Amino acid sequence: MDSFFSLFDPGSCSDCSNNQEFALDNMNNQNALPPEPQLGNVEYKLKIVNPTKQRFEHLVTQLKWRLREGNGEAIYEIGVEDSGILTGLSKRDMNASLQTLQQMAIKLGATTTILRERILDNGRSVAEVLVRKIPDDQNNIEIRVAVLGNADAGKSTLLGVLTQGSLDNGRGRARLNMFRHLHEIQSGRTSSISHEILGFNSQGQAINYSYSELITAEEICDSSTKLVTFLDLAGHKKYLRTTIQGLSGYSPHHAMLVISSTAGAVGMAHEHLAIVVALNVPFFIVITKIDLVQPTSTLQNLESFLKQVGSRRVPLIIKNEDDVITAGANQLTENVVPIFCVSSVSGEGLELLLKFLHVLPPGVSIKEKERLEQESPEFHIDENFKAGDVGQVLGGLLTKGVITEGTKMQIGPMKNGSFQNIAVKSIHRNRVPCRMVRAGQSAAVCLDTYIPGLRNGMVLLSADQSAKGCMFFQASVSVLFHATAIYPGFQTTVHIGNVRQTAVVIGICSSKCIHTNERDSVLFKFKLHPEYVSVGQRLLFREGSAKGIGEITQVFPLNTTN
Structure with missing residues (x-):
């Protein structure tokens, strides 16, 4: 959502005429913003002076919701009506409103930072304030x-x-x-x-x-x-x-x-x-x-x-x-x-x-982060190495769930598509030991046992999850560029999350081939070994100057036992 300070002088930058285009596109009215968004972390307040106790509690609840929408950060536009009109406040009302906002933040254990203030033509001012609260389960x-x-x-x-x-x-x-x-x-x-x-x-x-x-x-x-x-x-x-x-x-x-x-x-x-x-x-x-x-x-x-x-x-x-x-x-x-x-x-x-x-x-x-944390853990391995007496260490990103020291997990897929049970011995984040890693955080985890044959692109999953690797998967792809056309038999390097492997186009759904800027459903087969991929993951493939993007629509797991 636009900040009211984006309404800068369209002629202020001579280096790039596109700045003028951007300003003119967003500046229908220099004294107004778009109406206040219902979703997101931006909140408009005309003024918040001497609220009643009941009103104050309502404002705190509202701030808490905006902070959740912004992953711990909210932007408050003070002196702005809900319709987006920049009315402004007197110096006295602005100071009182900023003090009330600070009290609201303190109530939630948050901090406020005035990003900038602007004096309107009527002599009144508007202010933009950043409110930040570190989520309770995070250090920052x-x-x-x-x-x-x-x-x-x-x-x-x-x-x-x-x-x-x-x-x-x-x-x-x-x-x-x-x-x-x-x-x-x-x-x-x-x-x-x-x-x-x-x-x-x-x-x-x-x-x-x-x-x-x-x-x-x-x-x-x-x-x-x-x-x-x-x-x-x-x-x-x-x-x-x-x-x-x-x-x-x-x-x-x-x-x-x-x-x-x-x-x-x-x-x-x-x-x-x-x-x-x-x-x-x-x-x-x-x-x-x-x-x-x-x-x-x-x-x-x-x-x-x-x-x-x-x-x-x-x-x-x-x-x-x-x-x-x-x-x-x-x-x-x-x-x-x-x-x-x-x-x-x-x-x-x-x-x-x-x-x-x-x-x-x-x-x-x-809200989205909490939803991901409720799911079964899924740790994508980007690098693995053996560190002296520490043991086998895996670096990567936890996309779902929560992992703690001692968590029972399974790693794979192995060459036959199966997974092997392990346990997490210790965890490091940003070169610092920690006891827990949450969805969306990168980390290095040490395993309790040495597993031969590990490679980048594998995953750690919950021990009670039914997991299998796959050789075949289907994706809806769009060809960004190809000198001629992509036919069945075309080999390309595919990138799916942390997976990087050569795959072969086995079949094309609607036509015999796909040209530049065309989209179709394509059946791929990994060339070397099975991988763990899931429906909805984004796909990027390239070979020489040819490149394309897509999304996985179907996965065909190998018929193996764990």
């Missing part, structure tokens, strides 16, 4: 941000600066902490998926490794009301499959596409953006290295760049904090792509980017 509000872009765009350097709190020296010092392997340090290129964290306290101050002397990852988590987990993905074409696996398997809430001002939107940036759009992940763009080259040319090319992948979105160049809040409010619902221009060496633009990350909305409502 967490969002996952996938970091994409061409090799040498400055992704790892930017993450190093954000998470370490120290500027780069211009020779790549900041990125050294991001690399996991020797060949990454030697080449300067990320080849694997690494996880980095950045926290924010209730006042919006960034909490990273420079927050205090010798601060640990555990202390960052404990001190943060909001935690951003960055997934640093590979930018080189050689590692594209790993990048797609990170996007598909870890289900990020947002994607950050990094583009170098010196090179522009070239190389894998186009491919990465196409994948993000295909997976329906909200994204924003960061232009780096503006200390070397002014981003004027890159900004001019972004309009055609965005249209090339069919995203049909318009860029919003972020110049001040007002633009930041506008971008954050519209990130999940509008066709606006926020663009930040930063330098990891001089630090220019980094404060605006940090502010945006602070107000970036979580992806799933508390």
Whole structure:
């Protein structure tokens, strides 16, 4: 839902005419917002001055509901009528209303932060307030941000600066902490998926490794009301499959596409953006290295760049904090792509980017999260390794349910499609030991026994669940591009969640073949071994320049005994 501060001057940005188009499209009346939404986490209040006890309790209940809708975050527009008209308040009434809102928040154990205020033509003011409450079963509000872009765009350097709190020296010092392997340090290129964290306290101050002397990852988590987990993905074409696996398997809430001002939107940036759009992940763009080259040319090319992948979105160049809040409010619902221009060496633009990350909305409502937690646990394995005396460790994402230490589970599918019983010995999240992981959280779990033959793409399921792998599945697919057409016998790499394997097209339902921009129901067969997939999962396939997306509609389990 639009914030009233999105009604900015349509001529305020000369770098991109699309800003004007966006403003004009959303500015039917400069003194009004759209009517208050019935659903979601945005609430309009004309004023809340000296409410009765009964009225106060009703307001607290209303705030609690908005917080649930926003996964612990709610936006209150003060001085705005339910119809959306910006009436405004006197200074006295505004202060009283803000004090009442703060008391409401305290009642729920929440905090309030005034994002911005605006003086209307009538001399009265309106205010936008962020109310944040950490869910009772969580240490903080967490969002996952996938970091994409061409090799040498400055992704790892930017993450190093954000998470370490120290500027780069211009020779790549900041990125050294991001690399996991020797060949990454030697080449300067990320080849694997690494996880980095950045926290924010209730006042919006960034909490990273420079927050205090010798601060640990555990202390960052404990001190943060909001935690951003960055997934640093590979930018080189050689590692594209790993990048797609990170996007598909870890289900990020947002994607950050990094583009170098010196090179522009070239190389894998186009491919990465196409994948993000295909997976329906909200994204924003960061232009780096503006200390070397002014981003004027890159900004001019972004309009055609965005249209090339069919995203049909318009860029919003972020110049001040007002633009930041506008971008954050519209990130999940509008066709606006926020663009930040930063330098990891001089630090220019980094404060605006940090502010945006602070107000970036979580992806799933508390209500939806609670529903997922009630289901049987399903942990998708993205990596597995043996860690000395600790035992076998599995890294991945818990998509459903809750896992605790000692939980009896089953792992698979094995080569014959069956599952094997195991137990969870210990759990780590963000490099910190914990006793529980909930739906939507990534974690590393240690098993009580060593299981030979484990591979990425397997799942952990509840021990009492009837589970089988499959070789055949049917999906409704749409071909985004193919030089000719897809026929039965076509082999392609499919990505379904954390599953990545070659599959063969066995049959096409309505026709003999599928051309670009056509949709049909297709029967696939995994080429190597069975996988665990389920109806409703999104599917992405690619082979060379050919690519397509779809959704699984039917699964054919193997006839095996557990």
